[in-house]
Amino acid sequence: MTQFVLYEYWRSSASYRVRIALNLKQLPYLSMPIHLLKDGGEQHHAMYAELNANELVPTLVDNDFDGEKLVLNQSLTIIDYLDEHFPHPRLTPVSxxxxxxxxxxxxxxxxxxxxxxxxxxxxxxxxxxxxxxxxxxxxxxxxxxxxxxxxxxxxxxxxxxxxxxxxxxxxxxxxxxxxxxxxxxxxxxxxxxxxxxxxxxxxxxxxxxxxxxxxxxxxx
Ligand SMILES: N[C@@H](CCC(=O)N[C@@H](CS)C(=O)NCC(=O)O)C(=O)O
Missing domain, CATH: 1.20.1050.10 (Glutathione S-transferase Yfyf (Class Pi); Chain A, domain 2)
Structure with missing residues (x-):
């Protein structure tokens, strides 16, 4: 199973931030596109709203957070989490x-x-x-x-x-x-x-x- 699954939209700048961070840290991920305009916006569909009640992208799923699943929204928090667990390269200096x-x-x-x-x-x-x-x-x-x-x-x-x-x-x-x-x-x-x-x-x-x-x- 892929460790990281990123629910995202190509033009979303918050998703773009997370893609850059994952790439800088050379962490492979599976992209799950959520079309923000199609069919009234897939971010509002039940499948996605259950994952992220804010109905905004991105959402990152880590299938192996110490053996458990972690579902995280907020691009800055996602990047902060990646920085702590995969610190090379560090994107926010430690001190x-x-x-x-x-x-x-x-x-x-x-x-x-x-x-x-x-x-x-x-x-x-x-x-x-x-x-x-x-x-x-x-x-x-x-x-x-x-x-x-x-x-x-x-x-x-x-x-x-x-x-x-x-x-x-x-x-x-x-x-x-x-x-x-x-x-x-x-x-x-x-x-x-x-x-x-x-x-x-x-x-x-x-x-x-x-x-x-x-x-x-x-x-x-
Ligand atoms: N603070 C959130 C913002 C997320 C956000 O605003 N995402 C936008 C795309 S950049 C979105 O999903 N918009 C859908 C909408 O407005 O319905 C983050 O940094 O992750």
Whole structure:
């Protein structure tokens, strides 16, 4: 039996983060695609909702957590779990100043920036608040640009080759999927040269390449 099963969607940035982390740690996994749009969204179907009552992807199942099964949601928690049990390479430093810089910057992206642009938010705006395609794109761009302005400023103090110094960290794992989303929704990256340059370096790394949305089996 495969140890890790990842319920995910190719374009989901939270799933993309977990794919990158699994690849960096060279942990093989079985991908179980959950189509977020087909048939009203497979994340709402009973089979998946029983696994993750939040009806969001990703969910990681570890079939061998000390001989037991562990079902885990929340991409940052999944990555934290992988980091503790499979620490090579470590994505959140164990201690020291870097630990807190990495955690705060990753949360800036994953907790403050990303959720307001989630599919269910956009669907609600469109269904109940008359948002058309142009207003939806403006909404996405506004929140991403706001987050990127702050991130660009913060990275100028701490970046090296990657977001925090010269080792790949959880911030990098969150950054690349967020830039993918930004590009998808037409955000102009020219005001964010540090973000753009770190992202293009990361995109050459094989673990990031293999995790790219368009390379996933469910990409359509
Ligand atoms: N905080 C969660 C966020 C999960 C999440 O928002 N997933 C999105 C895709 S990136 C989703 O499943 N959206 C489906 C929907 O909005 O119905 C995590 O980091 O795992």
């Amino acid at each position: 020291g100043r870097e630990r807190y810089l990495v955690t705060a910057l990753a949360q800036d992206i994953a907790i403050d920036l990303h959720p307001i642009n989630n599919l269910r938010v956009i669907q609600k705006l469109s269904r109940d608040f008359d948002f058309d395609e142009t207003s939806k794109a403006k909404w996405m761009q506004h929140w991403i640009e706001l987050g990127f302005h702050a991130l660009e400023k913060k990275l100028s103090d701490v970046h090296g080759k990657y977001c925090v110094g010269d080792s790949i960290s959880l911030v990098d794992v969150c950054l690349v999927p967020q830039v993918y989303n930004a590009e998808r929704f037409g955000v102009d990256l020219s005001p964010f040269p540090t973000i753009a340059s770190i992202c293009s370096t990361l995109r050459e790394h094989p673990a990031f390449v293999a995790a790219e949305p368009e390379r996933q089996p469910d990409a359509s």
